[in-house]
Amino acid sequence: MSSVEEQIREIEDELKKTPYNKATSKHIGRLKAKLARIRDEAVARAMASSGGGEGYSVKKSGDATVVLVGFPSVGKSTLLNTLTGTKSETASYAFTTLTVIPGALEHKGARIQILDIPGLIAGAAIGKGRGKEVIAVVRGADLILVLVDVFNEKHVDVLLRELYDAGIRINHPKPDITIKKAGCGGIRLNTVGTAELDIEDIRSILAESKIVNADVLIRGEVSQDDFIDAMFGNRVYVPAFIAVNKVDLVDQESRKEIEEDMENRFGQPPIMLSAYSGYHIEELKDAIYDNLGFMRVFLKPVGGPADMEEPLIIRSPATVEDVCNRLHRDFVDKFRYAKVWGSSVKHDAQRVGLAHTLNDGDVLTVVTRC
Known part of the structure; x- marks a missing residue:
């Protein structure tokens, strides 16, 4: 039986030799899905194998x-x-x-x-x-x-x-693809926008993972590679x-x-x-x-001046809820409303909710229940 490296090389060689057109797209999609599955299995075996090593578990800290x-x-x-x-x-x-x-x-x-x-x-x-x-x-x-x-x-x-x-x-942005397995009905495809893939391409790719019944929703433009990534669901x-x-x-x-x-x-x-x-x-x-896409949010206590010297550094996009979670989990549980000064609101001191998206340089006051 050929090794993993040999199987990968054989599929890669076949992909290189196969010209891409409408007639071959279904075959190419299935080859790509098979290649991704073999690689995923090899990575999974490597991650699960014995051994490891001191120092590889590092607690994340900072912003x-x-x-x-x-x-x-x-x-x-x-x-x-x-x-x-x-x-x-x-x-x-x-x-x-x-x-x-x-x-x-x-x-x-x-x-x-x-x-x-x-x-x-x-x-x-x-x-x-x-x-x-x-x-x-x-x-x-x-x-x-x-x-x-x-x-x-x-x-x-x-x-x-x-x-x-x-x-x-x-x-690479994460493609907006939803795949829900079903008990019957075959593959049903819904798209929002223009998708490169048609139903036959999708059936061929899903068949490699033995998925024959599923509801598929694609938003925006996606490629075969994007769809394969969504099918496995473990990409970062x-x-x-x-x-x-x-x-x-x-x-x-x-x-x-x-x-x-x-x-x-x-x-x-x-x-x-x-x-x-x-x-x-x-x-x-x-x-x-x-x-890293950092943004600054200046915090203003109720009834007091804003701290313009030491802003809260948070990654964009960020909502009021994201800031509350950074401050303390109780801020979300006891949240009443927030006031915002800055470019993300129509007027200063505008009241907003947890879902409001903040801009860099905004000033924020969070009001909670006692």
């Missing part, structure tokens, strides 16, 4: 958690030390970091947890190296910082592929950006070539930095803050 993902020896530990002052061991050989090392970054009023994890290698998604522990930590992150250096930046696709194979979708959608380390070791012309190449391949320029010298570290801190 958000960022994970440093990269090959061994790209400078993740040095970067963690520079950003947070944490003493993560560094050396010039691979796999210096054998556990997860947490650190805290204070920036623009936000307290951000940074996690340094062991280097990712090819095959990590199915458990190679310390893949199962590393992937588990990455799946729980609020932001992924993909770190490469000037000597391996052309291989960043390997990192992104490992994350994709482990069910981590980078910079995480923002990410790329940084290139050790730029102090190459000349200015090489830096520019690397930066342009990365922007052409991934649609956004990377942060070019040196963790050792501190070059562009402040720009990196700003990028982390911006990619």
Whole structure:
């Protein structure tokens, strides 16, 4: 019987050789669903296998958690030390970091947890190296910082592929797809907007998971890959950006070539930095803050002035209920109403409920029952 890697390679080869058109879309959809199932089973076996390792269970803290993902020896530990002052061991050989090392970054009023994890290698998604522990930590992150250096930046696709194979979708909105299994009636499809898929594509994909009766609702544009992800239901959608380390070791012309190449391949320029010298570290801190989508809410006690010095930092979009939950769970249970000053309301001191969506810079008063 062929190994998991061989089965995956065979299906990938068939997909490459099959031209996509209306006549082949049903076959391609089923191949993609089969490939996703085999990968999911391999990841599940890797996660459930014995072993583990001390230090891989890290309690999340602060306003958000960022994970440093990269090959061994790209400078993740040095970067963690520079950003947070944490003493993560560094050396010039691979796999210096054998556990997860947490650190805290204070920036623009936000307290951000940074996690340094062991280097990712090819095959990590199915458990190679310390893949199962590393992937588990990455799946729980609020932001992924993909770190490469000037000597391996052309291989960043390997990192992104490992994350994709482990069910981590980078910079991709979660598709609005609902699949409800039914006892009879076959596959019934309802769409809102324009969907690339037709009923035959969907039947073919669902058949790979032995689903023959279901009500399917699709809102917006979705692809075969989106639908397969929704069928398995275990994907995580995480923002990410790329940084290139050790730029102090190459000349200015090489830096520019690397930066342009990365922007052409991934649609956004990377942060070019040196963790050792501190070059562009402040720009990196700003990028982390911006990619986490933070917003400031200034709290005003009843009958008192607003605290304009220390805002509450919360991730956008945020409702009044989200703020109440951050303050204390009793605020929701005893909530009467809130007053808001700022751009999210039509007039200052407008009364709003828990579902009201706040904007950056709003001033908020929460009124509760005694």
